Amino acid sequence: MPIEVEIITGRTIDQGRTVEEKLSEEYFKAVSYCELSKDDFEALGLNEGDRVKIKSDFGEVVVFARIGDLPKGMIFIPMGPYANAVISDDTDGTGMPRFKGVKAIVDRTDEEVKRIEDLI
Amino acid sequence: MENVVCTFCGSVCDDVQFDTQQYKGKKFCALGMSKFSAKERIKSPMIDGKAVSYEEAIDAAVDILVNSKKPLLYGWASTVNEAIRVGVILTEKLGGIYDQCSSVCHGPGVLSTIEEGLPGGTLGQVKNRADVVVFWGSNPMEAHPRHPTRYSVTAKGFFVKDRKERKVIVVDVRKTKSARLADEFIQIKPGYDYAIFSALRMLVKGEEIEAEEVGGVSVSKLAELAETMKNAKYGAILYGLGITQSRGRDRNIENAVKLIQLLNRYTRWIIWPMRGHYNVVGAGEVPAWEVGYQYAIDFSRGYPRFSPAEFAVSEALLRRDCDAALIVASDPVAHLPKKAVEHLKSIPVIQIDPFPNMTTLISKVVIPAAITGIEAEGTAYRMDGIPLRVKKVVDSEYWSDEKILHEMLKRVEVRMGFS
Numbered sequence: 001m002p003i004e005v006e007i008i009t010g011r012t013i014d015q016g017r018t019v020e021e022k023l024s025e026e027y028f029k030a031v032s033y034c035e036l037s038k039d040d041f042e043a044l045g046l047n048e049g050d051r052v053k054i055k056s057d058f059g060e061v062v063v064f065a066r067i068g069d070l071p072k073g074m075i076f077i078p079m080g081p082y083a084n085a086v087i088s089d090d091t092d093g094t095g096m097p098r099f100k101g102v103k104a105i106v107d108r109t110d111e112e113v114k115r116i117e118d119l120i
Numbered sequence: 121m122e123n124v125v126c127t128f129c130g131s132v133c134d135d136v137q138f139d140t141q142q143y144k145g146k147k148f149c150a151l152g153m154s155k156f157s158a159k160e161r162i163k164s165p166m167i168d169g170k171a172v173s174y175e176e177a178i179d180a181a182v183d184i185l186v187n188s189k190k191p192l193l194y195g196w197a198s199t200v201n202e203a204i205r206v207g208v209i210l211t212e213k214l215g216g217i218y219d220q221c222s223s224v225c226h227g228p229g230v231l232s233t234i235e236e237g238l239p240g241g242t243l244g245q246v247k248n249r250a251d252v253v254v255f256w257g258s259n260p261m262e263a264h265p266r267h268p269t270r271y272s273v274t275a276k277g278f279f280v281k282d283r284k285e286r287k288v289i290v291v292d293v294r295k296t297k298s299a300r301l302a303d304e305f306i307q308i309k310p311g312y313d314y315a316i317f318s319a320l321r322m323l324v325k326g327e328e329i330e331a332e333e334v335g336g337v338s339v340s341k342l343a344e345l346a347e348t349m350k351n352a353k354y355g356a357i358l359y360g361l362g363i364t365q366s367r368g369r370d371r372n373i374e375n376a377v378k379l380i381q382l383l384n385r386y387t388r389w390i391i392w393p394m395r396g397h398y399n400v401v402g403a404g405e406v407p408a409w410e411v412g413y414q415y416a417i418d419f420s421r422g423y424p425r426f427s428p429a430e431f432a433v434s435e436a437l438l439r440r441d442c443d444a445a446l447i448v449a450s451d452p453v454a455h456l457p458k459k460a461v462e463h464l465k466s467i468p469v470i471q472i473d474p475f476p477n478m479t480t481l482i483s484k485v486v487i488p489a490a491i492t493g494i495e496a497e498g499t500a501y502r503m504d505g506i507p508l509r510v511k512k513v514v515d516s517e518y519w520s521d522e523k524i525l526h527e528m529l530k531r532v533e534v535r536m537g538f539s
Contacts, residue, residue, distance in 0.1 A: 006310055008293060012360065013265045017154040022454055022477040048421045059458050076294060081454045081478060089457035094231065095223045095416055095432025097457045099365040101310045120453065120481055
């Protein structure tokens, strides 16, 4: 059963360490996952390394799933091209897209995670 | 071993060393260490993926720019003021849009400064005086790893002598790595920062709140925080993208500034943004001293106009309001919403950057640049507005951003008939 979540995006050390090597395997690993709360992770019947599909009003993306220290109903995706496939492009006139606090649906998937080059 | 200044994050650490023979850093955090290490470079200037000379690439770039009705010149946060200055002049001559990374980062803080001002202080003040530090929606352990030790948590200052004399509070929607080093972590509901700042303003004034909780935090906990704030000798809210990129955006910061103004009736408080890239402050300050605005500036009418609703990079791309782009020291393809990237893919793009990234993959003209802080020098503003000279310590075949942009400007002036 898919679950409803709120997406938060942000920096991580690994995203920062690899940000000048965007076409590398390390950057791919650093940004192509999402963290879910333990409860949500288990509710979706996930194991470490499984993939999830995230769908919002603004797009969809497949990423790897991990358990993170998060409240139930919140997922965290490191800032980057995977997060940007689902965050809100509406700026409410401020010029700033909503990178945090976007509603989405998450479900387990067997689809592959796209490579960085294939996201374009 | 050379003494250098780090050109990764907004902390711009000026106490680090770099071994130019081994190409290895010393005293850096993980982020700085990666910056000062060997990695894949763009090997030569390219047009449509074919290697060409710098002159040929610059000619092709100028061709695109002068034939464009309204080019977008975007990026600028990871280069020096000298290069940014040429970029602003270039945008003006071309009648284009100047925008920089703040528009997807701390731009809302600029809007709130226009409304309310910014009661601020330097990192030196934070280190020496701040006995209460609140990280609000910011996560220095992952974004500015040496900030806590150099300035804001364990730093030994003149008045605040050690960690025991400083109370550190983290307010966030999730338990970040920074939350773990705090004396107190206050977890709030996403999108409720504005309401919580309002509640704190009421509590500081001594007004009653007719609710049990605000934004997921009990009113008694908020009352405790308000008391801690009032009793500080010198407090600092150091905020991050948690409040600039979520519901409320600039209004969140405006409300936080109002709280700080109020607290200053009782004691001394400052508020300051935790700026990301090493010279993202310069990307705003330089156009401010050149043409009066920090970002989202349009020159298409021959004079500068500021309007983030129209000229911030996301808006300009979503409305397809630019027909060419020059991207300098940035990677918008990786960092903008997908729909905004769609338009970027459909127009000719010129990129100036030391490293291949996602924008390289869609660029018609790619011009590799020297790495500023290692192979090129200049001036950068630290996150608190302190200018620091970043060094050139390694010779390189690559041209600096400043030199590339100068050559472009010279040719644009000739092509467009400016004397």
